[in-house]
Every structure is written in C-alpha cells, then in structure tokens.
Amino acid sequence: MGFLDYFRATPKSGKSATLAKERLQILVSHDRLEANSPSYLPKMKEELIEVIRKYVDVDQDAVSVKLEQKGSREMLELNVVLPD
Amino acid sequence: MKGHRSAVIDFDVGLRNLDLIMGCERRVVYDFVNVINGEANLNQALIRDKRSDNLYVLPASQTRDKHALTQEGVGRVLEELSEDFEYVICDSPAGIEHGATMAMYFADDAIVVTNPEVSSVRDSDRMLGILASKSRRAENNEEPIKEYLLLSRYSPERVKEGEMLHVEDVKEILALQLLGVVPESKAVLTASNSGVPVILDKEGDAGKAYMDVVERYLGEDLPHRFIEIQKKKLFGRLFGR
Ligand SMILES: Nc1ncnc2c1ncn2[C@@H]1O[C@H](COP(=O)(O)OP(=O)(O)OP(=O)(O)O)[C@@H](O)[C@H]1O
Ligand SMILES: [Mg+2]
Numbered sequence: 001m002g003f004l005d006y007f008r009a010t011p012k013s014g015k016s017a018t019l020a021k022e023r024l025q026i027l028v029s030h031d032r033l034e035a036n037s038p039s040y041l042p043k044m045k046e047e048l049i050e051v052i053r054k055y056v057d058v059d060q061d062a063v064s065v066k067l068e069q070k071g072s073r074e075m076l077e078l079n080v081v082l083p084d
Numbered sequence: 085m086k087g088h089r090s091a092v093i094d095f096d097v098g099l100r101n102l103d104l105i106m107g108c109e110r111r112v113v114y115d116f117v118n119v120i121n122g123e124a125n126l127n128q129a130l131i132r133d134k135r136s137d138n139l140y141v142l143p144a145s146q147t148r149d150k151h152a153l154t155q156e157g158v159g160r161v162l163e164e165l166s167e168d169f170e171y172v173i174c175d176s177p178a179g180i181e182h183g184a185t186m187a188m189y190f191a192d193d194a195i196v197v198t199n200p201e202v203s204s205v206r207d208s209d210r211m212l213g214i215l216a217s218k219s220r221r222a223e224n225n226e227e228p229i230k231e232y233l234l235l236s237r238y239s240p241e242r243v244k245e246g247e248m249l250h251v252e253d254v255k256e257i258l259a260l261q262l263l264g265v266v267p268e269s270k271a272v273l274t275a276s277n278s279g280v281p282v283i284l285d286k287e288g289d290a291g292k293a294y295m296d297v298v299e300r301y302l303g304e305d306l307p308h309r310f311i312e313i314q315k316k317k318l319f320g321r322l323f324g325r
Contacts, residue, residue: 015246020202021253027202028209028257035213 037067052080085136085283085295086302088170093161094144095187096177097152103143106133107279117145120157126164135284140169153186162190178207180214190220193230195263195301199237200249208233209258233260234297237268240313251311264297266290267310289314 045065052063062081067074093116094102103109108131114124119142126142133139142161145152165172176187188194194215198208215229216222222229235251242248255262269290275282283298285291289310296306 017243017246017249017253020249021257024202024205024249024257027206031206031209032213035210 033067033069036069041065041067048078056080056082058083086298087138088302089138089168090171090173091130091140091142091165091169092173092175093142093165093187094175095153095183096144096175097150097183098144098146098148099177100144100146102175103131103141104279105276106141106281108133108141108143109279112143115143115145116161117147117152119161120152120154126161135280150182153183155186155189158186159190180210184211185214185218188215188219188229191215191229192221193232193301195232195234196258196260197234197236198254198258200235200239200243200251200254202249205249205254205257212258212260231260232263232301233258234263234266236266238265238310239268240311244313251308262308263300264293265308265310266293266297 048065049060049063052058053060058080062083064077064079066077066079068077069075092102092106094100095116096102097117100112100115103112111131114129116129118124119126119129130140130142133141162172162174174187174191177183188211196208196211198204212231215231219229221227233255235254238251239248243250251262251265267289269282269288271285271288271290272282275285275290282288282290283294286295293310296309300306
C-alpha cells in the first residue's frame with residue numbers, strides 16, 4: 001500500500017463501488033479483445049467447437065477459442081479439455 | 085477566459101444543445117451543416133460569445149440527415165478555423181456513431197468526460213479504442229491523439245461510503261492522465277437553466293474545478309481538488325459563516 005493510499009477514503013470491500021471496479025476490469029478487458037476481433041469470430045468459434053465434438057466427446061464448455069493480439073501478430077488459441 | 089482565441093463546434097447533428105448551454109440560442113442563424121454545404125460562410129455562422137471576446141460558437145444543425153457531416157466537409161471547416169483560432173473544441177455527441185466519429189477524427193487532443201458509473205466508464209473505454217484506431221492520426225501513423233480524463237459528477241462522500249468508484253480506480257481502469265475532477269454540484273443545473281457556463285461561477289466548486297481543468301490543460305501544474313470530503317472549516321463554524 002502506497003503512502004498516499006493510506007489517506008484514500010478506502011471503501012470497505014463488499015460495498016458496491018468495489019463490485020463496480022471488479023466488474024469493470026473484467027468487462028473492459030473483454031471489450032478490448034472483442035473490439036479488435038473480426039466479426040466472424042463467434043461463428044467460427046461455434047463451428048470449431050462443433051467439429052471437435054464430432055470426434056471427441058467433450059462438453060460444450062470444455063472447448064475455448066481465444067483470439068489474442070501481440071503487437072502485429074494475431075494468435076488463435078484453441079483449448080480443449082479432453083475427458084480422462 | 086485565458087485570452088486564447090477559441091471556437092466550439094457542436095457535433096450533435098439533429099440534437100442541437102450547445103447554443104442553449106452557452107446562452108446564444110436566439111442568435112443562431114446558420115449552422116455547421118450550412119457551412120459545410122457552402123450555404124453560409126464561417127463568419128456568418130460563428131456566434132460570438134457575449135461574455136468572452138475570444139470565444140465563438142458554431143451551432144449544430146437540426147437536420148435529421150445523420151450523414152450531413154461529411155469527413156471532407158468537416159476537415160475543410162476545421163482547416164479554415166485553425167487559420168484563425170488557437171483552439172478549436174469539438175463537442176462530441178454521446179455514442180460511437182457518425183457525429184462522434186467526425187468530432188474525433190481530426191483531433192490532436194481528446195478529453196474523455198466520464199461519470200463514476202460503470203456504464204460511463206465502459207463507454208469511455210470504447211471511445212478510447214476508437215480514438216486509437218479510427219482517427220486521422222492513427223490512419224496516417226502519426227503520433228497518437230493525446231488523451232485526458234475528466235471525471236464529472238464526483239461525490240467524495242459517496243466514495244467514502246463505498247458507493248461510488250474512486251477517481252484512482254477510474255484512472256487505473258482507463259489508464260489515462262487525469263485532467264480534473266468536477267464534483268456533483270447544483271450549480272451545473274442552475275448554469276444550464278440560465279445559459280451561463282458554470283465556469284463563470286467563480287465561487288462554486290464546479291466552476292473552480294472547470295477553471296482548474298483549463299489551466300492544467302494549458303500546462304499549469306495544479307494539485308487536484310474536490311477529491312476529498314470538504315470539512316466545514318473550524319473558523320467557518322465558529323463564526324457561523
Ligand atoms: N458536476 C455536475 N453536477 C451535477 N450535474 C451535472 C454535473 N455535470 C453534468 N451534470 C448534469 O448531467 C447532465 C448531462 O450533462 P452534459 O450535457 O454536460 O453531458 P454530456 O456528456 O455532454 O451529454 P450528451 O452526451 O447528451 O452530450 C445535465 O443534465 C447536467 O446538468
Ligand atoms: Mg454534450
């Protein structure tokens with residue numbers, strides 16, 4: 001905790017402002033990803049998941065598709081949690 | 085008020101209001117779209133502020149045609165204004181539609197006005213994304229638009245109670261330099277009711293906060309005010325002021 005933080009009106013956790021901050025942090029990073037991704041991404045995700053499920057018996061939420069941007073390079077990350 | 089020749093343009097096509105806030109609504113003859121279409125020249129359309137010799141207002145058009153502002157036309161008018169004015173202030177409408185994109189496209193600096201509320205902060209972040217990608221500076225690979233945060237309707241009491249986002253939290257989420265905090269104030273409505281900009285209210289907190297914003301923007305290094313709860317001064321209480 002910084003020196004100045006000590007003087008900040010520290011809101012108690014559990015208060016709505018804390019909740020607002022947490023929600024915003026998640027939302028904003030999600031928005032930023034979405035804004036930078038092509039509009040076909042949701043459909044592509046859906047189809048990819050469908051194809052995988054044709055071969056492997058996994059739950060819908062066991063497959064995650066993420067598009068990441070690192071500098072000028074775009075990375076499509078496909079994550080499948082296979083059943084034991 | 086600081087002696088710089090300035091023009092303010094209302095970009096809210098279809099919902100003209102800046103003239104009302106500035107108290108010059110009865111002197112509107114021509115508007116921004118008239119100038120773009122060559123139906124009037126800038127000298128005819130610009131309204132000189134009654135209180136400030138260096139300030140001029142270019143009102144928005146009331147047309148329902150959303151695309152009345154063409155990029156080429158806006159660029160032309162801004163170019164012409166910049167020959168005669170030190171500062172051209174583009175008042176952007178809310179949202180990410182045409183009017184807003186036109187207001188920001190040619191910008192050098194951007195002041196993002198946010199309320200300490202989730203929806204407002206989120207929208208501001210979206211606007212920042214557009215500023216960084218869809219402006220002329222971005223398209224020409226020039227130095228990016230300088231972005232500043234102006235937090236309005238702030239209530240230190242509610243922040244203390246944990247009911248309102250702290251200014252530091254908003255700053256952190258948006259990763260912006262803070263230009264100023266304007267406290268929630270009754271003077272703002274009084275000012276708009278009477279068509280007198282609140283910055284002219286030299287006694288009130290909101291007026292002072294806006295003056296600080298201007299001075300900071302012009303390069304002065306002022307400490308931020310109105311972030312802490314203002315206690316009644318002891319002397320003030322003792323002497324019943
Ligand atoms: N510091 C303040 N204290 C109290 N009320 C305020 C304050 N700032 C703004 N308001 C009120 O909030 C409302 C919106 O303000 P304003 O028109 O400046 O916002 P805006 O972002 O320009 O809106 P728009 O997107 O419609 O152009 C007005 O009713 C105004 O009186
Ligand atoms: Mg406005």
